[in-house]
Amino acid sequence: MSPLNIVILAAGKGTRMYSNKPKVLHALAGKPMVQHVLDRAKDMAAEQICVVYGHGGDAVPQAMAQYQAQFVIQEPQLGTGHAVQQAMPHLKDDSLSMVLYGDVPLIQLDSLQRMRTAGNGLVLLTVNLPNPTGYGRIVRDAQGMVTSIVEEKDATPELRKIQEVNTGILLAPTKLLRGWLANLNNNNSQGEYYLTDIVAMAVAQGVAVHTVQPANTWEVDGINSKSQLVVLERTWQMVEAQRLLTQGVTLADPARIDVRGTLSCGRDVEIDVGCIFEGKVELADNVRVGAYTVIRNASIAQGTQIAPYSHIDSSTVGANCHIGPYARLRPGSQLHDDAHVGNFVEIKNSEIGKGSKANHLSYIGDSTVGSRVNIGAGTITCNYDGANKFRTIIEDDAFIGSDTQLVAPVRVGKGATIGAGSTITKDAPDGELTLSRSKQITINGWKRPVKKK
Numbered sequence: 001m002s003p004l005n006i007v008i009l010a011a012g013k014g015t016r017m018y019s020n021k022p023k024v025l026h027a028l029a030g031k032p033m034v035q036h037v038l039d040r041a042k043d044m045a046a047e048q049i050c051v052v053y054g055h056g057g058d059a060v061p062q063a064m065a066q067y068q069a070q071f072v073i074q075e076p077q078l079g080t081g082h083a084v085q086q087a088m089p090h091l092k093d094d095s096l097s098m099v100l101y102g103d104v105p106l107i108q109l110d111s112l113q114r115m116r117t118a119g120n121g122l123v124l125l126t127v128n129l130p131n132p133t134g135y136g137r138i139v140r141d142a143q144g145m146v147t148s149i150v151e152e153k154d155a156t157p158e159l160r161k162i163q164e165v166n167t168g169i170l171l172a173p174t175k176l177l178r179g180w181l182a183n184l185n186n187n188n189s190q191g192e193y194y195l196t197d198i199v200a201m202a203v204a205q206g207v208a209v210h211t212v213q214p215a216n217t218w219e220v221d222g223i224n225s226k227s228q229l230v231v232l233e234r235t236w237q238m239v240e241a242q243r244l245l246t247q248g249v250t251l252a253d254p255a256r257i258d259v260r261g262t263l264s265c266g267r268d269v270e271i272d273v274g275c276i277f278e279g280k281v282e283l284a285d286n287v288r289v290g291a292y293t294v295i296r297n298a299s300i301a302q303g304t305q306i307a308p309y310s311h312i313d314s315s316t317v318g319a320n321c322h323i324g325p326y327a328r329l330r331p332g333s334q335l336h337d338d339a340h341v342g343n344f345v346e347i348k349n350s351e352i353g354k355g356s357k358a359n360h361l362s363y364i365g366d367s368t369v370g371s372r373v374n375i376g377a378g379t380i381t382c383n384y385d386g387a388n389k390f391r392t393i394i395e396d397d398a399f400i401g402s403d404t405q406l407v408a409p410v411r412v413g414k415g416a417t418i419g420a421g422s423t424i425t426k427d428a429p430d431g432e433l434t435l436s437r438s439k440q441i442t443i444n445g446w447k448r449p450v451k452k453k
């Protein structure tokens, strides 16, 4: 098979977004629209990817710099055919070229792959719409062969009745495409160079024109406004929710879950309402996620229970842990099996050993906590002196009394006990009770002040 080149048109202004940001950088499912398209281009193993952009200075090339793509500016914008012309110097004659759109974010791999195997010649992705208003119509002859695409504004009332429309997505041998584009003119009602005019040219040359239809019409929905964006966002979230349900995940409400990335779930996973999953999230068997929890780039091992309103970011959680409600695991947290992290506990860049517990109101940062450690309510690791960060080490079976401050760098030995209310600035030895606390005194006969009359 010939190598594939992909052109992504992304030069449209996006006037109806009423935003200073280029349209294609607005996010769908947590990711800029054009990035969805770039990811599909990557999935297609495109040998060359060329993004045609037009507005917002270098915002598009900068935001998408991690992709191996050519960024070509189209200025001024004289139509879709003119846009593809800008990419031609970067495409190779022995390749096939596919045209995608930065504002048509949800095109699926399966549809693109079916285009690639549809036959030699020009391949158009088309859909049948009950209301085709605004789209280019696919015109066929008596034998059902495609003869041309006619834009709405150039179409007769008769042609406007055609319900099969052009999605804009197409595939053509690059060498042929180059020739057709060189012959475009702008003699039409909009004075634009129409990419769609290549269809009649192909037909005139006897090049076969094939059509493929996407499995779902939402795959070819283009976005021009925030209201179209949110409709497509909800459509996509419902698709994701149905995928999870089909796999056996229990969702309290498929309309109240948002997946902004990839969520993979084991068996008998339960997810309550209002949860958000960002980046790559893995939930193993029997994990339960409580309401309004946000999890991003994390893996949660089997049997772990997450109570409502918890936040987990860039962390790994072992099996059978209890988290929350209102717990926060910041990046670099690692909980081993059977750990408990309770309400208003914040953990950052720390390891919490097997069976250890921090159940209430604590901050554990830059710490290594062993197994079976009990961290009392209100314990705080003071890891930062205003300039540098230091580690706290708490060894196995230690018991940290409530309201303790551990001033790092500091080590609490194996089986050590720290008395409640202590400020620990020096290492506490194994197995002993260490505390720092001013002596309690009683003032005998002291009287409370009374209000002056």
Ligand code: UD1
Residues within 6 Å of the ligand: 009, 010, 011, 012, 013, 052, 074, 076, 077, 078, 079, 080, 081, 082, 083, 101, 102, 103, 134, 135, 136, 137, 149, 151, 165, 166, 167, 168, 193, 194, 195, 196, 222
């Ligand atoms: C185009 C098609 C039409 C199709 C419709 C599907 C043409 C002539 N018409 O019409 O058959 O049914 O899309 O939505 O191709 N763009 C550029 N540079 C330009 C012009 C457009 O990059 O100079 C990009 C836009 O950002 C957009 C896409 O091309 O992503 C389509 O442009 P638009 O003006 O919306 O084309 P339509 O008139 O809707």
Ligand code: CA
Residues within 6 Å of the ligand: 222
């Ligand atoms: Ca359009």
